[in-house]
Amino acid sequence: MNWLDKLTERSTRNIAQRSSRRGFLGLLGATLAGTAGLPLLPVARASSAGAGPEVPPQSTGNPDDPGDPTQCDYWRYCGIDGFLCSCCGGTQNSCPPGTEMSPLTWVGTCRNPADGLNYVISYNDCCGKSSCGRCICNRNEDDRPVYRPAANNDIDWCIGTTTNVYNCSTAVILGLATE
Amino acid sequence: MKTLTTCIALLALAVIPARAEFEPEPVGIVEGIDANYPPHWIMVRDFSFFHMLEGKVLVIDPLGETLGDQYKGMMTASFIAGYARSASRNEMYVIEGFFSRGGRGGERTEVVAIYDPATLNVTAEVEIPPKRITGMPKSMMNSLIGGDRFLGVYNFTPAQSVSIVDLQTRAFVGEVNTPGCGFVIPNGERSFTSICSNGSLLTSHLNEDGTLKDTTKTDILFDPQNDPIFETPAILDGVAYFPTFSGQILPLDVSGETVSAGATWSLATNDEEATWRPGGMNLIMVDSAGVGYVLMHPEGGEGTHKNGGGEVWVYDFAAGERKARIELKNWGLSLGHSGTGDQRYMFVTNPDMAIDMYSLPDGEYIKTLNTGAVTPFMVEGAQ
Amino acid sequence: MRHNKRTRKRITPRIRKRTGAQRKSTGTVRWRGLALLLGVTCLPLAATAELKPEPIPNVEKLDVPYPPTYAVVHDFAFGSLIDSSFGLVDTATRRFKGMMSAGQFATVDHSVARREFYVGETLHSHGSRGTRQDLITVYDFENLDVVTEIKLSPKRMNVVINESATGITSDDKFLLVLNMNPATSVTVIDLDKHEIVSEIQTPGCSLIYPDMQGGFFTLCGNGGLVSIGLDAAGQEASRWSSDPFNDIDNDPLSEKSARINGVWQFVSYAGEVQPVDTNSGQPAFGERWWLTSEAERADNWRPAGWHGKAGHDAGLLWVGMTPEGYNGSHKDPAPEVWRFDVGKRERVGRIALQTPALSITVSKGDAPKLLVVNIAGSLDVYDALSGDYVHSIHALGETPYMVHAVD
Numbered sequence: 001m002n003w004l005d006k007l008t009e010r011s012t013r014n015i016a017q018r019s020s021r022r023g024f025l026g027l028l029g030a031t032l033a034g035t036a037g038l039p040l041l042p043v044a045r046a047s048s049a050g051a052g053p054e055v056p057p058q059s060t061g062n063p064d065d066p067g068d069p070t071q072c073d074y075w076r077y078c079g080i081d082g083f084l085c086s087c088c089g090g091t092q093n094s095c096p097p098g099t100e101m102s103p104l105t106w107v108g109t110c111r112n113p114a115d116g117l118n119y120v121i122s123y124n125d126c127c128g129k130s131s132c133g134r135c136i137c138n139r140n141e142d143d144r145p146v147y148r149p150a151a152n153n154d155i156d157w158c159i160g161t162t163t164n165v166y167n168c169s170t171a172v173i174l175g176l177a178t179e
Numbered sequence: 180m181k182t183l184t185t186c187i188a189l190l191a192l193a194v195i196p197a198r199a200e201f202e203p204e205p206v207g208i209v210e211g212i213d214a215n216y217p218p219h220w221i222m223v224r225d226f227s228f229f230h231m232l233e234g235k236v237l238v239i240d241p242l243g244e245t246l247g248d249q250y251k252g253m254m255t256a257s258f259i260a261g262y263a264r265s266a267s268r269n270e271m272y273v274i275e276g277f278f279s280r281g282g283r284g285g286e287r288t289e290v291v292a293i294y295d296p297a298t299l300n301v302t303a304e305v306e307i308p309p310k311r312i313t314g315m316p317k318s319m320m321n322s323l324i325g326g327d328r329f330l331g332v333y334n335f336t337p338a339q340s341v342s343i344v345d346l347q348t349r350a351f352v353g354e355v356n357t358p359g360c361g362f363v364i365p366n367g368e369r370s371f372t373s374i375c376s377n378g379s380l381l382t383s384h385l386n387e388d389g390t391l392k393d394t395t396k397t398d399i400l401f402d403p404q405n406d407p408i409f410e411t412p413a414i415l416d417g418v419a420y421f422p423t424f425s426g427q428i429l430p431l432d433v434s435g436e437t438v439s440a441g442a443t444w445s446l447a448t449n450d451e452e453a454t455w456r457p458g459g460m461n462l463i464m465v466d467s468a469g470v471g472y473v474l475m476h477p478e479g480g481e482g483t484h485k486n487g488g489g490e491v492w493v494y495d496f497a498a499g500e501r502k503a504r505i506e507l508k509n510w511g512l513s514l515g516h517s518g519t520g521d522q523r524y525m526f527v528t529n530p531d532m533a534i535d536m537y538s539l540p541d542g543e544y545i546k547t548l549n550t551g552a553v554t555p556f557m558v559e560g561a562q
Numbered sequence: 563m564r565h566n567k568r569t570r571k572r573i574t575p576r577i578r579k580r581t582g583a584q585r586k587s588t589g590t591v592r593w594r595g596l597a598l599l600l601g602v603t604c605l606p607l608a609a610t611a612e613l614k615p616e617p618i619p620n621v622e623k624l625d626v627p628y629p630p631t632y633a634v635v636h637d638f639a640f641g642s643l644i645d646s647s648f649g650l651v652d653t654a655t656r657r658f659k660g661m662m663s664a665g666q667f668a669t670v671d672h673s674v675a676r677r678e679f680y681v682g683e684t685l686h687s688h689g690s691r692g693t694r695q696d697l698i699t700v701y702d703f704e705n706l707d708v709v710t711e712i713k714l715s716p717k718r719m720n721v722v723i724n725e726s727a728t729g730i731t732s733d734d735k736f737l738l739v740l741n742m743n744p745a746t747s748v749t750v751i752d753l754d755k756h757e758i759v760s761e762i763q764t765p766g767c768s769l770i771y772p773d774m775q776g777g778f779f780t781l782c783g784n785g786g787l788v789s790i791g792l793d794a795a796g797q798e799a800s801r802w803s804s805d806p807f808n809d810i811d812n813d814p815l816s817e818k819s820a821r822i823n824g825v826w827q828f829v830s831y832a833g834e835v836q837p838v839d840t841n842s843g844q845p846a847f848g849e850r851w852w853l854t855s856e857a858e859r860a861d862n863w864r865p866a867g868w869h870g871k872a873g874h875d876a877g878l879l880w881v882g883m884t885p886e887g888y889n890g891s892h893k894d895p896a897p898e899v900w901r902f903d904v905g906k907r908e909r910v911g912r913i914a915l916q917t918p919a920l921s922i923t924v925s926k927g928d929a930p931k932l933l934v935v936n937i938a939g940s941l942d943v944y945d946a947l948s949g950d951y952v953h954s955i956h957a958l959g960e961t962p963y964m965v966h967a968v969d
Binding site: 078081104127128129130131133138139140141142143144145146147148149154155156159162163164165166 | 228229230231232258259276278281282283284285287312313314315317335336337339360361362373374375376403404407408409410481482483484485
Binding site for chain 3: 280
């Protein structure tokens, strides 16, 4: 999508601009302005630009589970919305230390390119620390409006947890989908 | 903090002799605003997605030349807060949540904070159950009901209900259960309607004191799986116009105590436009002159419903007629508007999270506002 | 829960296998062959290893003790002060290991022996308004989870990141927290008991510099210092005031300092070093020396950076430097880091940074790394001795202004 490309370009430009600044206050202004480049991502759709080259690559270590779980185009993330836990101290299916995995969430169906099978993916949020802020990713395949809660990724799914504060999102395999 | 400021101020006064040209200036001045905000002013709702506990509602005069001219003040709005305003009481409401331990949680408190527009101070807080839905904001997550006597707040735990607050007595009335249905769309004298997951609509009718009298439910009016309506309608003359994912409009009569659906019609006007889809956050609106606008993107399909759009299509919603297509200067993610008469404006949140300002209804680009908001997902007129 | 069961049954795709919370769901289980048929379009032949259901919940733990490459990056969150955080990163693998959320103007200290972090924070009951609560929140290394909270009087100093707003005594027994309301004092917390044991008044003086004898000194507005000795119970046992040694009006010593082998290396705004030796008796003032030559000073080289000093017990001091010094440049970003041998009082290295530094620190051990939070908000890792650039860690928050090596 053209505006996502624009974002990447803009972020790069921002860094260049910031690097040339001197005074601390100038820096502060630049840093704050710079963050404005990130937030469009909450609404960014599937794209590797969503997570980007900012984090070191990861692998699941399983050739049957291909792709980089720090990248928005990783196959399990076809319906995810939020900060990828793989970039936050967790993995694609586990929460960062000190957080709590929500028992309730919405589920989607994503196709694994390795075996061509559709898997039911549960997008459990990790809760109890503030926004991780890294690797934001939003893809909306099979997402439906909030009034169909179990098919919606807009909802803060830190529900049934000690606290509703949202930190990041996982994509846990529940099993094969059959239709 | 005040003591400290005073100490430092006194110290400064003591050390620096006041020259003839500059009289020493008093400490402690806090600006006020005229309580009657001009109709072109906007409320910029910064949900602060990266720091949800520090969301803000900014009061902005978009016609100001400089950021200083534009920025009139702000209200804090914690944890994906809701916002509403009563014209008759000239009060603003921020529906927000707090955690006793901030970002790491603790006890959750939810309040309706009542703001005085002249001082931007909290004049009262009404505590409500800590069940308010949080997530990406939608306009109908809270609404004024019964004129502006009551405020309804959508709860999701995941059991769904609506908290009713009496704004006149500033008291929490109670919860109305809306099993299987969500959102608060005001209708009739003192009723509100919720959208149900099976494609029907549930209307809750309130007594004079805000308690539940009874409910009515429609038949299934749309297909929630294959072509769901968006959660956000534009409301004009007692009709709520809901766009669907595929680009239809479902008109819903909300003027009476019970709601009823009119015939659907298509946003597209010819085959070439058939792949255009509505999308974005606040993707549909009606301006003060009753003209309708929908944010549209080409090459739409499964999963593109939050993509925003490169054009805004202009409609006479009542007639089901498209009037014009506005090509946006920048891609748009969310729409807002302000102003009256020939001073009407559209505000489009763009991917850089700046706000592009256009005149209405012609859609001439005017300028881009950089308000300092980090994620201004919603912009609305101050009146 | 019941609601979830209902809705999932009705509208979500059917699940063939379930675990944990989903085990009780009652979706129709079908023969796998059907799924294979449906998914067969571009199916590679080796579809033998179908992915197994994964457990819920599943939360990571960290291996302890930490490797010496861990560091904490402090996101001050200048645009959202009440929601700051500390990110734990592995500077070797560039992996983000987890985070700790904190309130406004937070501090962090840690004890490797106790495997604990101590986060100082100020919270308000209604976010940016309401009743103030100040805390030291104790986290364990293994879970980054709260072990306990120590409630403070609501007067801990609220200041933009300053290393010396807190400190741990050299015997690892007490955490010291600076208060300012605006009277200054130091709260002493017993780290064995996680309890406050005393509050020491420090009128006219502020900031905390632990000495090598289990006490600390604090810098005073008259240009002197006050040294406080603590007894085994954390009570004030002795107090000594120095003569003024810090010319605050003309060329103040920066409060951003580094301790090397028990000697605090203070550096003036203009670039003159004032060592303060805390190894025995009262603090002793070492001979002053200049970081810069007269020619370099004439070229306006000055110390810079938000926190631009770092030390290593090999007798090395790193200082962020700017060639564009002026009255007020002392917090400017530093395009270079200079390395000094404090024994020889001479410069032994000069690193031109990839991106100017805000704050720096240096890890311990034989192969120390120079960690730089730069003005673009990333953490750059350099070999602290050769000055070679190693790599960078990005996406560390809104305003990451400080880094602490956790070693």
